[in-house]
Amino acid sequence: MSWIRITHTDNVPLREGRAIQLGSEEIAIFNLGGRFVAVGNRCPHRGGPLADGIVAGDSVVCPLHSWKICLDSGDVVRPEGESACVLSYPVKVVDGVVMVRMAAERAEAA
Amino acid sequence: MACVEQILRHSPGFRITVFGDETHVNYSRIQLSSVLAGEKETEEIFLNRLEWYRENNIDLRLGVRITGVDAAARTVTGDDGSITTYDKLLLATGSSPLIPSIAGVEKDGVFCFRNLDDTRALMERARPGVKAVVIGGGLLGLEAARGLQLRCADVTVVHLMSTLMERQLDARGAEYLQRKIEELGVNVLLSHNTTTILGDSRVEGVAFVNGYRMEADLVVIAVGIRPNVELGRMAGLVVNRGIVVNDYMETSDPHVFAVGECVEHNSTVYGLVAPLYEQGKVLAATISGHRGPRYQGSIPEARLKIMGVDVFSAGFVQDNPPSVESIRYEDPSLGIYKKLNIRDGKLAGVILVGDLSDSRRYMEWLRTGEDLNNKRRSLLSPDPAPDGGANVAELPDSEIVCGCNGVSKGAIVSAIHERSIRTLSQLKQCTRASTGCGSCTDLCSSLLKAVAPEFEEDKKKVLCECVPFPQEALREMVRSQKLKSVQEILDIYGNGAGCEVCKPALSYMVDMAWCGDHDEDRSARFINDRVHANIQRDGTFSVVPRIRGGLTSPTELRRIADVAEKYSVRMVKITGSQRIDLLGVAKRDLPKIWADLGMTSGQAYTKGVRMVKTCVGTEFCRFGTQDAIATGIELEGSLENLYTPHKTKMAVVGCPRNCAEATVKDIGLVGQEGGWQVVVGGAAGKRVRKADLLITVETTDKALRAAHLFFQYYRENANYLERTYDFVERVGIEQVRRETVYAPPAAQDGLLDRLAKSKALAPDPWLERNQPRHQTQFVQIQPMETVNV
Numbered sequence: 001m002s003w004i005r006i007t008h009t010d011n012v013p014l015r016e017g018r019a020i021q022l023g024s025e026e027i028a029i030f031n032l033g034g035r036f037v038a039v040g041n042r043c044p045h046r047g048g049p050l051a052d053g054i055v056a057g058d059s060v061v062c063p064l065h066s067w068k069i070c071l072d073s074g075d076v077v078r079p080e081g082e083s084a085c086v087l088s089y090p091v092k093v094v095d096g097v098v099m100v101r102m103a104a105e106r107a108e109a110a
Numbered sequence: 111m112a113c114v115e116q117i118l119r120h121s122p123g124f125r126i127t128v129f130g131d132e133t134h135v136n137y138s139r140i141q142l143s144s145v146l147a148g149e150k151e152t153e154e155i156f157l158n159r160l161e162w163y164r165e166n167n168i169d170l171r172l173g174v175r176i177t178g179v180d181a182a183a184r185t186v187t188g189d190d191g192s193i194t195t196y197d198k199l200l201l202a203t204g205s206s207p208l209i210p211s212i213a214g215v216e217k218d219g220v221f222c223f224r225n226l227d228d229t230r231a232l233m234e235r236a237r238p239g240v241k242a243v244v245i246g247g248g249l250l251g252l253e254a255a256r257g258l259q260l261r262c263a264d265v266t267v268v269h270l271m272s273t274l275m276e277r278q279l280d281a282r283g284a285e286y287l288q289r290k291i292e293e294l295g296v297n298v299l300l301s302h303n304t305t306t307i308l309g310d311s312r313v314e315g316v317a318f319v320n321g322y323r324m325e326a327d328l329v330v331i332a333v334g335i336r337p338n339v340e341l342g343r344m345a346g347l348v349v350n351r352g353i354v355v356n357d358y359m360e361t362s363d364p365h366v367f368a369v370g371e372c373v374e375h376n377s378t379v380y381g382l383v384a385p386l387y388e389q390g391k392v393l394a395a396t397i398s399g400h401r402g403p404r405y406q407g408s409i410p411e412a413r414l415k416i417m418g419v420d421v422f423s424a425g426f427v428q429d430n431p432p433s434v435e436s437i438r439y440e441d442p443s444l445g446i447y448k449k450l451n452i453r454d455g456k457l458a459g460v461i462l463v464g465d466l467s468d469s470r471r472y473m474e475w476l477r478t479g480e481d482l483n484n485k486r487r488s489l490l491s492p493d494p495a496p497d498g499g500a501n502v503a504e505l506p507d508s509e510i511v512c513g514c515n516g517v518s519k520g521a522i523v524s525a526i527h528e529r530s531i532r533t534l535s536q537l538k539q540c541t542r543a544s545t546g547c548g549s550c551t552d553l554c555s556s557l558l559k560a561v562a563p564e565f566e567e568d569k570k571k572v573l574c575e576c577v578p579f580p581q582e583a584l585r586e587m588v589r590s591q592k593l594k595s596v597q598e599i600l601d602i603y604g605n606g607a608g609c610e611v612c613k614p615a616l617s618y619m620v621d622m623a624w625c626g627d628h629d630e631d632r633s634a635r636f637i638n639d640r641v642h643a644n645i646q647r648d649g650t651f652s653v654v655p656r657i658r659g660g661l662t663s664p665t666e667l668r669r670i671a672d673v674a675e676k677y678s679v680r681m682v683k684i685t686g687s688q689r690i691d692l693l694g695v696a697k698r699d700l701p702k703i704w705a706d707l708g709m710t711s712g713q714a715y716t717k718g719v720r721m722v723k724t725c726v727g728t729e730f731c732r733f734g735t736q737d738a739i740a741t742g743i744e745l746e747g748s749l750e751n752l753y754t755p756h757k758t759k760m761a762v763v764g765c766p767r768n769c770a771e772a773t774v775k776d777i778g779l780v781g782q783e784g785g786w787q788v789v790v791g792g793a794a795g796k797r798v799r800k801a802d803l804l805i806t807v808e809t810t811d812k813a814l815r816a817a818h819l820f821f822q823y824y825r826e827n828a829n830y831l832e833r834t835y836d837f838v839e840r841v842g843i844e845q846v847r848r849e850t851v852y853a854p855p856a857a858q859d860g861l862l863d864r865l866a867k868s869k870a871l872a873p874d875p876w877l878e879r880n881q882p883r884h885q886t887q888f889v890q891i892q893p894m895e896t897v898n899v
Contacts (some may be wrong), residue, residue: 005894011886015633018886023897054614054635056576057607063637063645066610070488097241102897 003092003099012036012098015061017051019064023100027089029098030055030071036091037071038100044076111136111158112387112515112542113202113369116394118166124398125193126168129186131175134226135160138384140514142229142545143250143415146257148586152226157545159757180279181363196398199345199362201353201368203338205381210245210333213306219313220329235328237849238262239856243316243326244569245304247274249414251332252287255296256416258330260586262860266297266324268304268316270333278412278423283439284464286447290419306794327745337372352379357404359393369393376407383546384411387516401685409476411513413549418590420468425459425476426451434458441488448490455483470553474509495523502556511553514546522554523561532564563896573830574612577604581615581829588623595629608634615830618717621753622825625864626764626871626892632883641888642875643700644715646693650680651700653692654714655707656750659724659742660688660763673706687721687759689714689768699888701879710750710874717831718753720760722746723771727781736781738764741810745779747813749821751872755828755837758821773801775835776824777817790820790846791838799835802843805851819850819858820867 012018012031019028019041028041028051039060041050048064053098055061059068068078074088086092088099111309114126130136137155144150163170178187185195207222208214219235222228232254236242240263244255247269259265267274273284274291288298302322307329308315309867317323342353348362350839351797352374355361361368370386373379380386385408392405414421427449439448447463450472452456457475462468475482482489505511507520525531525541536548536554544551544774572578577600579587584599593599597617602610608616613634620628632640643651655670674682680694691713695703704711713719722745725731727738742762749758761772762779773776774794780787780800786806792801805816823846838846848860882888 004897007891007894011891013884013886015631016884018891020891020893029172046647047649049645052640052645054610054636054647055264055633056609056613057605061610064647097894 003101006098006100009030009036009093009098010097015055017053017055017104019049019051022100025087025102027087027100028060029091029100032058032071036098038089038091039069039071039074040086040088042086043067043069044082044086050086113200113393114168115158115542115759116390117398120400122397124198125638125779126166127171128163129174130173131173131174131186131189132227134227135163135170135172137226139225140415142223142226143253143257143547145227146223146232147260147417147582148252148257149417164702176341181345181347181366182366187597188696190499195569197365197708199366200393200397201341201345201372202370203341203372205337205371207331208336209331209335210304211306212245212331214309214313215307215331217307217309217313218311219309219327220307220331221628223250223330223332223397224335232258232259232328232330234848236261236263237450237853238860239264239854241325242266242325242328242668243268243324244329244330244332245316246330246332247271247298247300248277248333248334249412251330252291252417254330254332254417255291255306256294256419258328259294259296260590263328265295265594266299266326267291268299268302268318269271270301272301273859274298274300275414275421275423278427279421279463280449281423281450282406282440283423283427283447283461283463286440287414287419287421294416294419295494335371337374337379339372342368342372350377351372352726355394357406358396358401359389359405360396362730367626375405380408380410381408382408382412383514383517384408385505387514387546388421391516404408408766411473411770412786413469413547415547420462420464420466421459422466424469424473425457426453427459427461437489450489455481457482475514475692477510497805502553502560511557512541512543512546512550512551515542517541517543519557522557526561530564531558532562532566534558550897553751569862573615574609575605576600576608576612577616579603579620584616585619585623588619588701594620594624594627596634597632598629604842610636614639614717618830620755622868625867627867630883631886638715640883641697641700642711642713642715642878643695644698648694648697650694652714653679653703654689654712654744655686656690656712656721657709657751658746659722659739661724661739661743671709673703676706677703677796685714687714687719688723698888701882701888704876704879710875713751714877716753717756718758719746719749719751720757722776723759723761725763725765725769727762731764733767734764734781735783736764736786736810737780738762738770738779741779741781741814742770743787745814745817748818748869751874752825752868753872754821754825755830756833758824758834774798775801777820779817782891784808786810788813788816788820788851791835791843793835797835801835802838802846804843804847815852815862818865819853819861820846822861822868823850825868826861826864 011028014031014033017028017030026041027038029038043062045067048062051059052063053060059070061068070077074086076084078080092099136157141155174188174190176186177189187195207224230365236258242263242265244267247267255265255267274287303319304316305319306317313329315325327728337352341355342349348354353368353372355368355373355375369389389405392403392669409425411424421616435452449461450890451459453885456479462474505519509519513518531537544554548617571580599616600606614636617634637645657659677699678691681807683691685691722742724738724742728734758776760777761770761775763770763772764781771778774792778789787806788804792806793799807813
């Protein structure tokens with residue numbers, strides 16, 4: 001599917017996330033300094049808003065119960081052995097605008 | 111004890127009794143300066159625990175001073191009246207501080223810096239604003255000075271000679287050292303001969319030969335040490351400056367041996383730790399009937415243990431042409447000075463200031479007498495090692511890794527394999543490596559990592575794996591290295607990334623250390639502190655406006671009701687802290703709600719000042735003895751908006767009936783006839799704890815002052831997420847009192863000044879509704895294109 005223009009890069013501060021509603025999907029965009037990433041905004045645990053989490057390197061920690069999600073793969077990193085994940089979306093920056101491709105990388109885990 | 115360990119290894123058959131006049135088990139004396147500097151806890155420098163003595167069947171007599179030796183009867187007499195017979199007597203009496211002939215050294219406030227008790231006494235006395243004079247500009251004096259200065263004392267080092275550490279450094283090296291010491295904030299006074307300690311019974315100052323005087327509350331004498339030889343004399347041994355021993359560590363009596371700082375070998379007395387271990391090995395062999403190994407003297411080696419001031423000196427370092435040739439390198443901007451003394455093509459001595467990376471190589475050259483004629487072009491510029499691992503691999507097995515304990519690389523590697531060691535603490539226990547001065551700790555860790563198949567980091571009480579240091583050490587680093595942002599700390603001392611554990615803790619630390627004058631980084635704060643509201647399970651937020659002392663008005667209540675209806679607030683709740691909670695608010699509505707409420711933030715979402723609960727006090731209550739409401743409102747207003755290590759709840763009650771539950775609050779004021787009790791460290795949450803009495807005072811002003819002193823003391827000394835009740839128990843209420851309400855006026859003023867400074871830079875966070883920190887702080891970003899998914 002196509003790339004969607006989301007927002008200017010300076011709307012997402014360094015090492016923070018912002019939630020964006022895209023049709024029926026809610027995604028979280030993070031500024032990791034030098035690159036932007038996007039994942040589904042709802043934690044697979046209890047639906048906490050990942051965009052409000054603290055960034056820890058390449059992961060984000062959910063503000064509700066501290067589940068840790070890898071921002072590149074969408075996989076749950078903590079608790080260990082947890083097979084749930086969130087969707088991750090390809091991101092590119094063109095002319096200072098963050099763009100996201102909406103076709104999900106892979107199907108949502110059961 | 112290092113020697114006893116060696117003896118046990120050689121010959122476990124001895125029945126050993128150990129006498130010591132100190133009341134502690136043996137500890138690493140050279141690390142006392144780290145304890146004084148706050149870099150190490152006392153427990154960390156103990157070497158052998160009581161269990162170790164029991165396991166090895168050693169009869170340990172602590173606090174017993176040996177006062178007599180009868181060499182003919184082979185007995186020793188203790189000051190407890192005990193008489194003990196021996197087959198072999200080992201004298202390891204060490205040395206005592208040299209006390210110069212200065213009038214008034216017996217006055218209160220004059221200390222030595224030699225043992226654990228001295229160190230503890232100094233830690234008690236050293237506090238912000240105290241004027242400390244350290245007499246002696248040698249290793250010990252400088253380490254004492256830095257330790258005191260880290261405890262915020264105003265420190266001057268007074269030295270008799272014209273340069274610092276003149277025994278280990280040449281004049282140029284000493285200049286480099288002095289500059290660094292002065293940069294740290296320690297004053298240096300050279301060529302000053304102290305004659306008198308001034309004051310009646312307590313120290314008030316010091317006077318010098320040249321008539322100059324200076325004020326002092328505290329004097330530390332660290333001019334040198336002298337060997338303790340009295341017992342040697344009593345035993346009829348040959349004694350010069352020290353107890354004379356031969357290469358086998360035998361004294362003139364075949365039943366008596368001596369080791370360490372109390373001995374004189376080949377006309378040399380070593381006031382250093384390293385020779386002791388070499389001597390101990392020889393002695394252990396001799397005493398256990400394996401006479402053979404010989405002690406052939408040591409190369410004197412000194413290392414200044416002050417964080418950020420690297421000084422190393424070994425061998426013969428003074429200028430002495432033409433027999434000695436000196437090769438120098440200097441970089442004044444970087445503060446680096448290196449000097450090698452070469453005699454007959456071999457290294458005779460070395461001085462390193464500001465860069466010790468080559469100390470190991472030079473020490474090896476000194477030990478082996480390496481021929482340097484072919485290395486003349488690269489003496490001061492080695493080939494850089496490609497990486498730490500390769501460096502470790504390149505070390506020959508015979509190379510000494512731990513100079514203090516004489517442990518070679520080979521010994522460490524075989525211990526790792528044979529005993530399946532996987533942590534540094536196991537390695538320490540097993541080989542003793544890195545238990546001395548600690549300078550080889552990194553190397554030992556690298557060896558472990560390279561060799562141990564199942565290497566594990568030691569579990570220290572560190573803040574977090576991302577920045578593996580105890581919080582106390584981090585607070586010191588933040589201050590001394592002038593770090594003002596979380597990211598700087600993570601970049602310099604951590605993994606550069608951080609996580610949800612360390613980032614909020616470091617955020618608190620920089621804010622506290624710089625009294626609000628730091629570089630605030632909201633990405634390092636929890637979401638609650640980014641939007642000043644408490645996140646709920648559905649991702650919405652709760653809003654709790656500040657209602658000081660729980661005192662409100664009909665108008666205010668009406669306004670709150672209007673706001674709740676206007677924004678369809680899902681729940682309105684009276685909280686346990688005499689406030690009103692509006693629950694279920696969307697992030698984007700927060701600024702509008704705050705504006706409509708026209709009230710300030712109640713900080714119900716953060717580790718900060720929550721509330722001051724009050725009873726109605728004298729205003730209406732027929733039992734009230736103090737004006738609880740007015741006092742509570744004043745207390746809350748004076749502290750609101752400040753961050754604390756964990757949430758801080760307070761209460762003020764007008765009489766001991768305690769209706770607002772002040773005795774289970776972090777800080778409570780309990781009114782009574784004619785005054786107030788100020789109580790701290792109470793809790794009624796996960797734990798229930800009755801608060802401790804801090805002080806009883808007559809006036810409201812004094813009660814508020816006491817509360818402020820404790821509040822700032824807690825802010826500065828508690829670990830992040832440590833509630834007052836844990837903090838007070840950890841530190842002890844006695845110490846809390848000593849360092850707050852009973853602290854010297856200057857220290858109290860310091861606490862209150864820093865509190866005032868922090869308060870001035872802590873505005874109502876809800877004002878960010880008008881000036882957000884970031885343009886999308888509260889805004890829901892809309893995509894630039896619409897999507898139909």
